[in-house]
Amino acid sequence: MTVEQRRLLTTEIPGPRSRALHERKGAAVASGVGTTLPVYVERAGGGVVVDVDGNQLIDFGSGIAVTTVGNAAPRVVEAVQAQVAAFTHTCFMVTPYEGYVAVAEKLNELTPGTHDKRSALFNSGAEAVENAVKIARHHTGRQAVVAFDHAYHGRTNLTMALTAKSMPYKSGFGPFAGEVYRVPMAYPYRWPTGPENCADEAFATFVEQVHAQVGEQNTAAVIVEPIQGEGGFVVPAPGFLARVAEWCAAHGIVFVADEIQSGFCRTGDWFACEFEGVVPDLITTAKGIAGGLPLAAVTGRAEMMDAVHTGGLGGTYGGNPVACAAALAAIETMQADDLCGAAKRIESTMLPRLQALAEKYGSVGDVRGRGAMLAVELVEPGTSTPDPALTAALSAACHREGLITLTAGTYGNVLRFLPPLVIGDDLLHEGLDILDAAFAGHA
Structure with a gap:
């Protein structure tokens, strides 16, 4: 070094x-x-x-x-230098390039589950979350999205609505996007009746509130951080995430894992949801994906990702070739080391x-x-x-x-x-x- x-x-x-x-x-x-x-x-x-x-x-x-x-990181530096010398931007939606495809292939391979997957690349974690919601709504034909207490999902209008904490993230910036509902998180340290009751009671409360206040038939997605980030590194009570994912599957609701802070080896697994064998329908990533360059992604079940019409996903800088080169080098480093x-x-x-x-x-x-x-x-x-x-x-x-x-x-x-x-x-x-x-x- x-x-x-x-x-x-x-x-x-x-x-x-x-x-x-x-x-x-x-x-x-x-x-x-x-x-x-x-x-x-x-x-x-x-x-x-x-x-x-x-x-x-x-x-x-x-x-x-x-x-x-x-x-x-040496591999990242070398890859970025080579890509900058070749070209810095064309817009993948205009004239595409291999780096974007290669990153998508890696994400489809590395993320949990053996099902057929697709990926789309963006610039920031908030963009990834917004697009995951778009995909879930388009796939299900429903509108409501359920998020959790202590959640952090970004600073754009929709992701501020999903984020729980007011100051400094939301204060003075409303009104926020509608059809977002909040339920209690299985937060063992602060669960009122003690950590031993947390998983069961939090899940029962989640089911009751979604049923009564939203309606399963109206819910497009449930989004959760497998380990909450800005909310205080809250690790949900054991078994809670798996039960929520199973319940979502039973009701045709898209289960979205926000792994923006917890992904890419950070927790000792490639993704935090792997610890309990949870396989999300959609997974959002950013932060550690590209060694410091701005890149984000949504990866998920092919039938959900492909439900969106051509042109419905994208962005001028999404999957920038320099960031894609950095991501491939960062992933190579994670694997090799x-x-x-x-x-x-x-x-x-x-x-x-x-x-x-x-x-x-x-x-x-x-x-x-x-x-x-x-x-x-x-x-x-x-x-x-x-x-x-x-x-x-x-x-x-x-x-x-x-x-x-x-x-x-x-x-x-x-x-x-x-x-x-x-x-x-x-x-x-x-x-x-x-x-x-x-x-x-x-x-």
């Missing part, structure tokens, strides 16, 4: 050059575009991000689960350390996740009352010491960890040491 794989602090965080750039941002960029950690990046590779002041930070965020194969195995190894290192924090500090209400998609939920000790202030303080303490961390959760009280799957053990342990010190100083 061209970036030295060690943490190095040469200035305070953020340093003077980053602060100067941040002043320029304030004068040039809309204030609605926020920044978690205002260190301005010059280079990145593996598990390290280098800022303009020469600081080298440990990356526990991966650009929100995007640089799964590491930043500037066994990044599913790497995610499991990261879990085996991180999870015991996070569980040790829970044993030591009453402020850790829950530790959860899978693979390299892990989180701690922070509460006021002795209660389940969310503590977003402590969460922010812990994250800020990590930032000052050169560890990139992210927060999440409906209540803003979850620290989430998404290290690149190529991160070295030394960096992983050092990052966890920084986290330990942050807890010692604030919790």
Whole structure:
């Protein structure tokens, strides 16, 4: 790797050059575009991000689960350089090219299920979700879509309607798209009668509410994240997803798995729904698909995908040839370097350390996740009352010491960890040491 794989602090965080750039941002960029950690990046590779002041930070965020194969991954760089030199754009809907077809073939092969599949490529996760809803509605002739509490599906008008959290994603942006209904998530830590009852009661509530408030015959799709992302890395109670998928199949409803944050080896499987053998009708992907380039997809049952009339799906930049080249190289890296195995190894290192924090500090209400998609939920000790202030303080303490961390959760009280799957053990342990010190100083 061209970036030295060690943490190095040469200035305070953020340093003077980053602060100067941040002043320029304030004068040039809309204030609605926020920044978690205002260190301005010059280079990145593996598990390290280098800022303009020469600081080298440990990356526990991966650009929100995007640089799964590491930043500037060698195969991705080589493929992108070759494609840029050949051509950068023609629009697949005008004059197509092999890269798009090859990515679709890979997605059809890798996604769960042995049934005949088709794929369509887009630019962002929100676009993928919107198109999954379009496909489900066209296939079924129905309109209603059911989503879950704590869900995050994007920032466009339709996906804001599907997203549960108001601030900052929805506040002031309505009215939203109609025929979207919300039901409770099987959230074990916060289920009122306890985690042991969560799966059964959540499923019964789901069935009752869809039947009474929507009607099975009116429901086009149920969309769910197999592990919720922005909602706080909520892992549904065991068996819940499989029962929802079976119920959907029994009623002719399209079961959509939103794997935008959890897909591509992140959880130790290619896709999180594989853990319980759940086979979705449609699956949406983005983030980790292309090593940092913008690409997204909907993959699903051929009869559903092909139900849409010619010209009904697409977009000028969808399946851009450079992004397709990056995706093929990223997938090759995941396969050649066994990044599913790497995610499991990261879990085996991180999870015991996070569980040790829970044993030591009453402020850790829950530790959860899978693979390299892990989180701690922070509460006021002795209660389940969310503590977003402590969460922010812990994250800020990590930032000052050169560890990139992210927060999440409906209540803003979850620290989430998404290290690149190529991160070295030394960096992983050092990052966890920084986290330990942050807890010692604030919790």
